[in-house]
Amino acid sequence: MPSERVRRVLVYRLGSLGDHMVALPCYRLVRRVFAGAEVRLLTNIPVSGKAAAVEEVLDGSGLVDGYLTYVVGERGPLALVKLWWMILWWRPEVLVYLAPVRGVKAARRDAMFFRLCGVRWVVGVPLTEDLQRSRREGFKNGVPWFEQEGLRLARCVAELGDARVEEQQSWALRLTDQERAEGAALVAEMGDARYFAISLGSKVQPNQWSVERWRELLARVAMEWPGHGLAVIGAADEREISEAVVEAWRAVEGSGPAVNLCGMSKPRVSAAVMERAVMFLGHDSGPGHLAASMGTPVVGIFSARMKAGEWVPHGEHVRVVLHWVDCGGCGLDTCIVERKKCILSIGVDEVMMAMREHAARMGIMVVETDAAAMRVL
Numbered sequence: 001m002p003s004e005r006v007r008r009v010l011v012y013r014l015g016s017l018g019d020h021m022v023a024l025p026c027y028r029l030v031r032r033v034f035a036g037a038e039v040r041l042l043t044n045i046p047v048s049g050k051a052a053a054v055e056e057v058l059d060g061s062g063l064v065d066g067y068l069t070y071v072v073g074e075r076g077p078l079a080l081v082k083l084w085w086m087i088l089w090w091r092p093e094v095l096v097y098l099a100p101v102r103g104v105k106a107a108r109r110d111a112m113f114f115r116l117c118g119v120r121w122v123v124g125v126p127l128t129e130d131l132q133r134s135r136r137e138g139f140k141n142g143v144p145w146f147e148q149e150g151l152r153l154a155r156c157v158a159e160l161g162d163a164r165v166e167e168q169q170s171w172a173l174r175l176t177d178q179e180r181a182e183g184a185a186l187v188a189e190m191g192d193a194r195y196f197a198i199s200l201g202s203k204v205q206p207n208q209w210s211v212e213r214w215r216e217l218l219a220r221v222a223m224e225w226p227g228h229g230l231a232v233i234g235a236a237d238e239r240e241i242s243e244a245v246v247e248a249w250r251a252v253e254g255s256g257p258a259v260n261l262c263g264m265s266k267p268r269v270s271a272a273v274m275e276r277a278v279m280f281l282g283h284d285s286g287p288g289h290l291a292a293s294m295g296t297p298v299v300g301i302f303s304a305r306m307k308a309g310e311w312v313p314h315g316e317h318v319r320v321v322l323h324w325v326d327c328g329g330c331g332l333d334t335c336i337v338e339r340k341k342c343i344l345s346i347g348v349d350e351v352m353m354a355m356r357e358h359a360a361r362m363g364i365m366v367v368e369t370d371a372a373a374m375r376v377l
Helices: 017-021 024-033 077-090 104-116 149-156 177-186 211-224 236-250 267-275 286-293 348-361
Strands: 008-012 038-044 066-070 094-097 121-123 136-140 143-146 195-199 229-232 258-260 279-282 298-302 318-322 365-367 374-376
Touching (some): 008 077, 017 286, 024 149, 077 104, 094 104, 104 121, 211 236, 236 258, 267 286, 318 348
Parallel strands (some): 008 038, 008 094, 195 229, 195 279, 229 258, 279 298, 298 318
Antiparallel strands (some): 136 143
């Protein structure tokens, strides 16, 4: 079927903020190939208060025209019939499959289901083991490193063309002037001061560094870069713990203003806040992908829960601090037996050094040998 004759395209992608951020190059590829079609996204309804709805990520981007949603995990006959009828009623001619890895058998079953929904052209179903897994890319600092999820998705839909994953603009959200104005208003009290942005949140317990270490890190950052401000990004239920951490920043003499924005902005406005930051610090979570999409230098404190590199935000402006351990790649949502030994083995000194080195590499700081360790240009 010639792409110019396609009128309706359904893209299948589940997840929340980070899951959709890594798929941005593929969304853009779909829009380029099917320029005259209506594009809707089939996705799940968030079940976690920490998970941003996809509309808060993609609305305003011009990448999709609407959404079809359902509750993941509902596999009963009635739920499947409802989903079947919803898709059949809209009558998409093309289905672009960007689902998470669940095995070849599940992929075949999904492809059959979409064809039963009347879809004639199904693209991107990973029917080989190679497409089902991230490719090994070598080692970084002694850690076995794997292909990022967005690059794997681009391989899956290669029949549509080049997703241009090496171009930074492929990962950008393309904020509106209004969103940037809203972001500027949230940090207005910073004045002309440069500021760091941070996020303490993560949907899963193994990805969370300790509050005590965050407090120590921020106190040291405030001392090393006096006069700089701090903007904290996160969900509403992260506001209290973030405030406890920010207290350590405010207690440092000479520290700049700190604003706790948890629960005060949608993801795209948060991205506008992070776009203005000198650097972003955070866990393996959606805000890191937002910051990276804006070109802001990122230092991420990662656990070894997933394959190294698989969920790292894309770009040379991203630096990750990660310790690989014997139980790496566990995929656990809660780590009790090993007591989060991967992420808790990362010390404050190591993160500070990563910040200094990354900032110097990005050209935003220079080393001073006889005074403070770094000075912002």
